[in-house]
Amino acid sequence: MLARTAANFYWMGRYVERTEHTARLLRHQLGGLVDTPAEEVALGWRVVYRTLGQSAPDAPADADEAEAFLVADAYTLAGTLVEDDTNPDSLVSCWGMARENAKQLRPQLPLRVWTGLNRGYLWLRDCEFPSVWRVGPAQLVSEGIDRLRLLAGVVHATMPRDDAWRFLELGRLVERFRHQTALLDNWDRLGCVRGEEPRLSWADLLRVCGAYEHYCRRHTMTVRRAGALDFMIRDPEAPRSLRFAVHGIEDLLLGIDPLGGRHPLAPPHRMALRLAALVEAGAGGPARVGAGGAGREPREKELFEQMGRDGDTLHELVMSAYVDYPVAEGLPA
């Protein structure tokens, strides 16, 4: 496979995942607008904006971040993340970027995958956000999620498990790891103040991650901080746990570069193994999350920050190993 094509598949995967992640956060946030106290709504927006790496809305000079979100109106906050095509992280921009990458993959992409992605983008682009806002914006993002899930199903059903699929999935899982790390970090950072009652529901965190029912079946419907965080880090079966993402990344890299294919092991593969070790250690080792009780401890902050940095490094290693490698290294033996 062409290196650029591999990069296109990888980025398509990343953008599709980013779109779905943003939509999931928004679905939860917009769904709660009706009956949630204003302070909690503002806190929710802070989590959403921080997780997505967005700056806080404009506010008076003497207002801090919390006040800025308290005075900002939900329509503008949501619109920035849904329909604002000048914001590279909005739903329409991310979906558009996934489509731009897919457009360059037409020779390799099953027609139904392309049409699913293209129709979804055209649907979102042509949505009139002001009208949607009046009737219920959560429905819009819910439909977006449904379309993305359908697309994932078409990908699953139609794409052969070759390098094209591997790079696509690799992009998805690298993006998922980055975003889930940021989500867990911000939910914990903003929702949990040492010595106080939780300001954000841990059950809601599981709901945002699509893991609530799974957690209830596995454990109990009483969700506490330690259990929720531990579950979202180390459960091997929850599709949005960090462990699930890291193990998936490891398997995919093994498919791209089979064992014995390279000496020494390809740098991305080494980094994936390191991440796996970090996740395992975070779950059961000295840095075990939540072991100290309800409050956030400094080592947990460090753990998430380390995971974030390693996730970025993994991306750079994937690019330098498979896309931007020096010519001399790529020449046939």
Place this chain on the structure above:
Amino acid sequence: MNAAEFASAGGAGNGRADAGAAGSGAFADYRLDPRFFDELFREDGTPRTSCRALGRALARIPAEELARMQDGVRRRFLHEGITFTVLGKEEASEHIIPIDCVPRLLTAAEWGHIEAGIKQRMRAVNLFLRDIYHEGRSLRDGVIPPDMVLGCPQYRVEMRGVRVPHDVYVAIGGTDVVRTDKGFAVLEDNMRVPSGVSYMLACRQATKRALPGLYREHRVREVSAYPERLYSTLVSLGSGTGTPRVAVLSPGRYNSAYYEHAFLAGEMGVDLVEGRDLVVHNAVVYARMASGLRRVDVIYRRIDDDFTDPVTFREDSMLGTAGLFHAYRAGNVVMANAPGTGVADDKAVYAFVPDIIRYFLGEEPVLANVDTHLCRSPDGLAFTLDNLQDLVVKEVGGSGGYGMLVGPQSTAPEREAYGARLRADPANFISQPVLALSRAACFVDGSLRPRHVDVRPFTLHGSDGQHVIPGGLCRVALQEGNLVVNSSQGGGCKDLWVLRR
């Protein structure tokens, strides 16, 4: 004149309504004009023999049903991304090419004539190109003015003496053929990077779905083998043992024909590369794969000479690959079409193609040329300037309908401005009479109406012989009275059915 008037003048026959007659029933808005050959109807308003079944079928299909078909095709094209880009129109980078569901028909005899003419033309052009880059006999013998060839911007001095595999310079050609009341004629040769074949195939798919029974009934010749034929043509140009590795070289997704590049690469199962995906090392071309570099043997380039190699041609090109031409000269890679074929694309050289055919093949041209006045000659310039309002004036290196003046549709200030350009650089222009292009039935504004058409058949020329695909991109000027059929100028397309009988 309305076709009903033709009919009332004595053209009506029994069963006209059943057969679908111009000026009545579903064809009530179909007005024949004696100035233009009509592809569907005779002058008396009755369908031509080969078109009777089509006329009957169209007469039976309600307008609402035709509208639904057109809309279904439009939506499918939108969802599948069958689009093109119009240069200079920032507000809408992606357009769907307007498709008309009503096919145009050509009989086996008519097609045989076109096919023979195109094959003959392509053979002669390949011999001509070999000659001008080697011995130059045709220039010495005065077949064509040497300064016209050597001064042509598309003449690549770097190609002098280069051995082109199998002497095939033009492997993929597109020839624009028009029909007037005098018969078929060639309007333009597209010998650099002819485009439109993907729309030909998409039109066929659309028409087959819309009119399956009619398609079956007509026993239409298939066009779907084009990608396979293209692949075998490209492979036939490769050298060495084993199956050569083929790639399609595209300028990238912002190019107007990007969909087509992707489509052809996908259908052939080869890599769609851009200049940045290729690396030249020791005069060998490699594609940058995820697993390392892999050699490329044959490149189907969809990029102009100028942009292929910044070392040899335009140094500001961001689209090409440094050293590509060096690898080509060294014989380590084949490019189709070969660099320098643009000379045969030049609209001034076009005027000499009949002489080129006579000189190299010793035959009379099967297909005529359109009368062409070369503005490089004082007489041609004077004639053109005196008759601007009646002529079509084109730049010799232009394409896509850009930079041309259609005299009868121009304003006095436009003609004045164009005249100034002509005087400043006469050798850059030719002029031709406004052609009475034939008209075919189209579904426009809710009813069947005649619109001007041409057709671009596609020819493949490899070491395994010549193949003209039995069909072509049938382009339509959808606005009433408009004679410019280019998609970049608002034209659409329709399917061309070449009948087996």
